[in-house]
Amino acid sequence: MSRGSVLLRASALLLLVAFVTAPDLFAPVFEPLTVNGAPAIYNQGSLLTLTLAHLATVFGATLASTVVAVLLGIFVTRPMGMEFLPLSRSLVNIGQTFPPIAVLAIAVPLVGFGAKPTLIALFLYGLLPIFENTLTGLTQVSPLTLEAAKGMGMSPSRRLLEVELPLAMPIILAGIRLSVVINLGTATIGSTVAAKGLGEVIIAGLQSNNTAFILQGGAVVALLAILIHDLFMTAERTMARKLGGVAATS
Amino acid sequence: MNPTTFPGRALGEASSRPGLSVDRLGGVIAVLIGIAVFAAPFVTYRANRIVAGEARMLVEAVSPILAGAVLAAALLAAVAAVVVQQPWLRLGAAALGLMVVTPSVGAAAWFLTPPGNTFARISPALGFWLLALALGLLVADSLTRLRLGPWARLAALAVAAAFVALLVLSGAWNGLSILKEYATRADGFWREARQHLFLALGSLLAACLVGLPLGILCHRAPRLRAAILPVLSIVQTIPSIALFGILMVPLGYLAATVPLAAEVGIRGIGGAPALVALFLYSLLPIVGNTVVGLAQVPAAVVEAARGMGLSDRQRLTQIELPLALPVILTGIRIVLVQNLGLATVAALIGGGGFGTFVFQGIGQTAIDLVLLGAIPTVALAFTAAVILDAAIDLANGHD
Numbered sequence: 001m002s003r004g005s006v007l008l009r010a011s012a013l014l015l016l017v018a019f020v021t022a023p024d025l026f027a028p029v030f031e032p033l034t035v036n037g038a039p040a041i042y043n044q045g046s047l048l049t050l051t052l053a054h055l056a057t058v059f060g061a062t063l064a065s066t067v068v069a070v071l072l073g074i075f076v077t078r079p080m081g082m083e084f085l086p087l088s089r090s091l092v093n094i095g096q097t098f099p100p101i102a103v104l105a106i107a108v109p110l111v112g113f114g115a116k117p118t119l120i121a122l123f124l125y126g127l128l129p130i131f132e133n134t135l136t137g138l139t140q141v142s143p144l145t146l147e148a149a150k151g152m153g154m155s156p157s158r159r160l161l162e163v164e165l166p167l168a169m170p171i172i173l174a175g176i177r178l179s180v181v182i183n184l185g186t187a188t189i190g191s192t193v194a195a196k197g198l199g200e201v202i203i204a205g206l207q208s209n210n211t212a213f214i215l216q217g218g219a220v221v222a223l224l225a226i227l228i229h230d231l232f233m234t235a236e237r238t239m240a241r242k243l244g245g246v247a248a249t250s
Numbered sequence: 251m252n253p254t255t256f257p258g259r260a261l262g263e264a265s266s267r268p269g270l271s272v273d274r275l276g277g278v279i280a281v282l283i284g285i286a287v288f289a290a291p292f293v294t295y296r297a298n299r300i301v302a303g304e305a306r307m308l309v310e311a312v313s314p315i316l317a318g319a320v321l322a323a324a325l326l327a328a329v330a331a332v333v334v335q336q337p338w339l340r341l342g343a344a345a346l347g348l349m350v351v352t353p354s355v356g357a358a359a360w361f362l363t364p365p366g367n368t369f370a371r372i373s374p375a376l377g378f379w380l381l382a383l384a385l386g387l388l389v390a391d392s393l394t395r396l397r398l399g400p401w402a403r404l405a406a407l408a409v410a411a412a413f414v415a416l417l418v419l420s421g422a423w424n425g426l427s428i429l430k431e432y433a434t435r436a437d438g439f440w441r442e443a444r445q446h447l448f449l450a451l452g453s454l455l456a457a458c459l460v461g462l463p464l465g466i467l468c469h470r471a472p473r474l475r476a477a478i479l480p481v482l483s484i485v486q487t488i489p490s491i492a493l494f495g496i497l498m499v500p501l502g503y504l505a506a507t508v509p510l511a512a513e514v515g516i517r518g519i520g521g522a523p524a525l526v527a528l529f530l531y532s533l534l535p536i537v538g539n540t541v542v543g544l545a546q547v548p549a550a551v552v553e554a555a556r557g558m559g560l561s562d563r564q565r566l567t568q569i570e571l572p573l574a575l576p577v578i579l580t581g582i583r584i585v586l587v588q589n590l591g592l593a594t595v596a597a598l599i600g601g602g603g604f605g606t607f608v609f610q611g612i613g614q615t616a617i618d619l620v621l622l623g624a625i626p627t628v629a630l631a632f633t634a635a636v637i638l639d640a641a642i643d644l645a646n647g648h649d
Contacts, residue, residue: 086599087390090393091387094635099590101591101594101608102627107623188492206598214492214496214498221492229487
């Protein structure tokens, strides 16, 4: 990593932390965007609390999706679950055509308003990219490698833990990254169903016609997404380099 | 455990197993069907559209004869799922099941609504959805095993669409709550449908017109690529409602200062910011995939074309673009499916589309109104995905 890009990332992180902890410092920047003396900085709650709530929702949901999706991915690539493999591939394809907003909207009448429908929608939607990438990662491990591991006398569970999963890890991480970035955006829509998060800031802006609020909510989510995306990319590249393979792209 | 002791671990082996072995996936489907018909309510009855519902089991929801028919069709599908290996027979049993079960939920609505009562609402409940899910899984599994080509998949899609159209147009479902929601806002429904398609397809068209040339330029000028692609990826990370909101400012300003802009319908709220936002989201997949598609054209092929005396433009249109087409189409598929979903959010800034019903429904806690917006959205995205997947296969030369 070049020194310039490290510096760029550090300053983006610093800007984000400064903004959510002391947003009032930035009031002059947002003042030109307001009309009729409307407040320039979101004043209906602490940006820090909302940011943490947003992150908690996204990480909680993604963690649950990761556990379930990786376990399912392992199951359908073992001999006992092979029968489910072709169907689960098609289901992942079909599932990804479901818009996340539709999942959220259908969850609300079933479990009520608040954080629950958002968590459910994020969890369900997050499953698909992780499951898909777990499948890709585990099925592309070369049969020769597996044969060699078997020849060395490794048991199936040791083969899985010490050969297959480490080799598939960069691709699985790419799936988790996709889920997190999509979920960071979708969680803002959760605020239309009364989930706590940065969507509140954006929606308050839309309702009071205050662009400064919209921009603040949007900018914090976008910065979070860029930084997290970047962190995952770095982890994927490091891991792929260690494995001697090609770096995971896109 | 030694894997070789497991019969049927791969698809090819599964079909060569003796006739009466048990199919594990089929077992799961059969269990789902069993729960759906025996342990879960078939429909929900509500005295009006927003009160809490009362569950009705299958035997209470339809006439005894129809209940028997549904039960027979469901059990036939369950048996087929467990013991039949032949994919066409499994598909047939699942299709027969769906053909019996889907109209009967409409029949349940007529059966349960007291005569002359216009307030009572009947909606499909867990049992129906589970049954539809299980039969749908069986259909999806048989179709996967059949490995249909692109034309056959399109034909299957057309048959499914025709069947749903028949159910809706024949009035078989008219007693259901979701179609009552539709009936009270039929004009609005088609207006929002047109708006939804306009937002999704219009932004896709604009993104193709701009993105393809931009992708070709990026392919030829690596410096331009290094400058443009990161910016487009950053745009993708901005949450949709924020981008919609942010774009209201410049467009509102444009409308206020340029009279012509206001005349052609550009305003700060409504369709314009939504269209521009969807256009911006669409650029990355289109530009990115054009670059990747062009980059993977073998250099030797381009060299040979040059040797044959093809001009720069001829090489691009006759060699490079046709070879890059499958990858570009994949980008278009991503964009179309994504835009059909994201267009739902446009309703929050007055941009219309099916999201109007979704957010109205959330506001009124009327689930059927939410579904009136969500089901067509999902159906459109699904249809678009099947059609474009087939197009990608055809472009790859798989007939």
